[in-house]
Amino acid sequence: xxxxxxxxxxxxxxxxxxxxxxxxxxxxxxxxxxxxxxxxxxxxxxxxxxxxxxxxxxxxxxxxxxxxxxxxxxxxxxxxxxxxxxxxxxxxxxxxxxxxxxxxxxxxxxxxxxxxxxxxxxxxxxxxxxxxxxxxxxxxxxxxxxxxxxxxxxxxxxxxxxxxxxxxxxxxxxxxxxxxxxxxxxxxxxxxxxxxxxxxxxxxxxxxxxxxxxxxxxxxxxxxxxxxxxxxxxxxxxxxxxxxxxxxxxxxxxxxxxxxxxxxxxxxxxxxxxxxxxxxxxxxxxxxxxxxxxxxxxxxxxxxxxxxxxxxxxxxxxxxxxxxxxxxxxxxxxxxxxxxxxxxxxxxxxxxxxxxxxxxxxxxxxxxxxxxxxxxxxxxxxxxxxxxxxxxxxxxxxxxxxxxxxxxxxxxxx
Numbered sequence: 001x002x003x004x005x006x007x008x009x010x011x012x013x014x015x016x017x018x019x020x021x022x023x024x025x026x027x028x029x030x031x032x033x034x035x036x037x038x039x040x041x042x043x044x045x046x047x048x049x050x051x052x053x054x055x056x057x058x059x060x061x062x063x064x065x066x067x068x069x070x071x072x073x074x075x076x077x078x079x080x081x082x083x084x085x086x087x088x089x090x091x092x093x094x095x096x097x098x099x100x101x102x103x104x105x106x107x108x109x110x111x112x113x114x115x116x117x118x119x120x121x122x123x124x125x126x127x128x129x130x131x132x133x134x135x136x137x138x139x140x141x142x143x144x145x146x147x148x149x150x151x152x153x154x155x156x157x158x159x160x161x162x163x164x165x166x167x168x169x170x171x172x173x174x175x176x177x178x179x180x181x182x183x184x185x186x187x188x189x190x191x192x193x194x195x196x197x198x199x200x201x202x203x204x205x206x207x208x209x210x211x212x213x214x215x216x217x218x219x220x221x222x223x224x225x226x227x228x229x230x231x232x233x234x235x236x237x238x239x240x241x242x243x244x245x246x247x248x249x250x251x252x253x254x255x256x257x258x259x260x261x262x263x264x265x266x267x268x269x270x271x272x273x274x275x276x277x278x279x280x281x282x283x284x285x286x287x288x289x290x291x292x293x294x295x296x297x298x299x300x301x302x303x304x305x306x307x308x309x310x311x312x313x314x315x316x317x318x319x320x321x322x323x324x325x326x327x328x329x330x331x332x333x334x335x336x337x338x339x340x341x342x343x344x345x346x347x348x349x350x351x352x353x354x355x356x357x358x359x360x361x362x363x364x365x366x367x368x369x370x371x372x373x374x375x376x377x378x379x380x381x382x383x384x385x386x387x388x389x390x391x392x393x394x395x396x397x398x399x400x401x402x403x404x405x406x407x408x409x410x411x412x413x414x
Contacts, residue, residue, distance in 0.1 A: 045072065169378050177203070307324065
């Protein structure tokens, strides 16, 4: 049974005539199994008033401000109670790391940050308590709401197709064009391009467009600023893309996507690698393992099929069945020793035997490329935008439901 308690902390002072009671704090609101204290309401009100004063803005009506503060504290208390029920904890080590990040973001050491707080009259311990609460609430929200958010591939594609997202997310593209009268001419030029002839030189020689002298340059443009015929052809394409002949009223266009720029543009160096791995065991020490692998390497260098040797000898469970093929790798995806050997190895040459944390290897780089990852980055950003919108909607609905179902009692205070 819940007791209606008005005083949470009292100080009793002994007196020959009577006992004096001094109120230190009072319960303002009973929320489920917890409470919101009068001091919490007062403190948040003072903080809000100070922010309005700093901004030189007029305060909203006192009753409106009080109601908003009360509701915010009720929701906060309900979520903290959920955290307790779910066993959510934020340890001191994790909290310390969060404060290190806060201090770094302010270009201060943690010690200097604490000194700065104290100079401003703020309490470091009070701030730690508040940050711990916020971290718990964030975890409660992610656990309660995050799993409710579902984004389909159709939603993602639909969002990416909107004019606003195209303008906001698409990089600037540097495109060249060739315009000719007939489709036959266009196909002949495509054959020249495929055989290695320079696109710009072909534009100067064959294009009937006014920008032929500049090699067909169209300048830097956002995808939304291209004619729809061009935009549709260039959408989702990687750097180096050459279009098929595009029919228009002026003739047939061939486009080349020569470069990209913008915050979401990302190019990544990649290596196509295969390897053979042998690992020391209790009955096969490091020296014996290395010498055995050296013999396999000699066989590979002498012309034996690398893939067959990998299937027979490699102890890498992920690649042995594929002839040692690791597919295309970028930096940071492998052990450092492996990466160093991969980067320094000429294409097609078989590397020396080397050691990594996994054992002894030798590898062969089959190819190198610069991969355009811009479309993947854009897709990730779009997913994040949609997720944030849906998350906010789900969170608002969840908090509204939680608030409606909770037991809340306001106390009359003098």
